Amino acid sequence: MNKIIKVSVFFLAMFTAFWPQAYAEKHDQSKEVNIVATKVGDGLYMLAGQGGNIGVSVGEDGVFMIDDQFAPLTEKIKAAIKKLSDKPIRFMINTHWHFDHTGGNENLGKEGVVIVAHDNVRERMSKDGFIKAFNKKVPASPKIGLPIITFEDSIKFHLNNHEIKVLHQSHAHTDGDSIVLFKSANVIHTGDIFFNKMYPFMDASSEGAVNGMIRSVEMIMNLSDDQTVIIPGHGPLANKKDLQVFHTMLTTVTKRMQKLINKGKTLEQIVAMKPNADFDKDWGNGFLNPDAFVNVLYSVMPENK
Secondary structure (H helix, E strand, O other): OHHHHHHHHHHHHHHHHHOOHHHHHHOOOHHHOOOEEEEEEOOEEEEEOOOOOEEEEOOOOOEEEEOOOOHHHHHHHHHHHHOOOOOOEEEEEOOOOOHHHHOOHHHHHHOOOEEEEEHHHHHHHOOOEEEHHHOEEEOOOOHHHOOOEEEOOEEEEEEOOEEEEEEEEOOOOOOOEEEEEEOOOOEEEOHHHOEOOOOOOOOHHHOOOHHHHHHHHHHHHHHOOOOOEEEOOEOOOEOHHHHHHHHHHHHHHHHHHHHHHHOOOOHHHHHHHOOOHHHHHHHOOOOOOHHHHHHHHHHOOHHHO
16 A cells, blocks of 8 residues: 555655656637647548647538637637538537537537547546546536437437447546547548557546556457547648558557566556657657656556456
8 A cells, every 4th residue: 555655655755856847827818829720531621729639520511629728719710610610510529528528518518519539538527536646636517518319339310411430448548538530531630549649648537547548449440440540639731651550659659667567576667767768859848758658558557467
């Protein structure tokens, strides 16, 4: 028990030091954020602003959204969508419960948008939460911001000449992740199962697990071909090759971590060893810096779940 407490205290101390505070505060700086739309398919777009990448389908049936970033950005996001369609936003699906993907729920819910998500997303949003890695309390969502349609394994939408299939991914980034497939357009939104060109965050407090994330990435690769357009949860627009590079990085660092744990190395020792130095230059300049990522990875290894 003392060992567990010691590791937890060290983990928190390290994350306090390495968590990019600017990111935590950015969602309050909405005036400085531009929402940029990139076309990815027939009536399909990626909107990049701040927080998770948004997916949008526009057409004669209305607007279908994937995630909604932070509350102060809702008006800018809506303005960007109005440039693409004069139809109303009908549905918005959350790929998971984290606040940089669900922050606009309350605003959209008040406007009658139907919010959809996995069962675990509604469950987590319905009560006060806590992300241990960031020592961050997350208050329960108001009822108007909760998903009103939930699903256990999958759900389909038939809108704008697309069959949109949503598939739950168990214990990956969290316990409520979903990926969204536009099969005929060959477009996939991965949510935070894929961080393109940056180290990923896996939320141990929300039952995230590295092995689950690897399995989900492998499934997405199997659903993709060389022409597939992939919208990652964070980072630039991607393709199957980008996802394969991410998979190689993630499986390699996981194997390294496992070997060090098997040798009895402590978290402090592993961080000091800089075990992923060969990847740090390419992957350590985004959401998590190298030392913070080592902490995250350690927390979601099977031995530490």
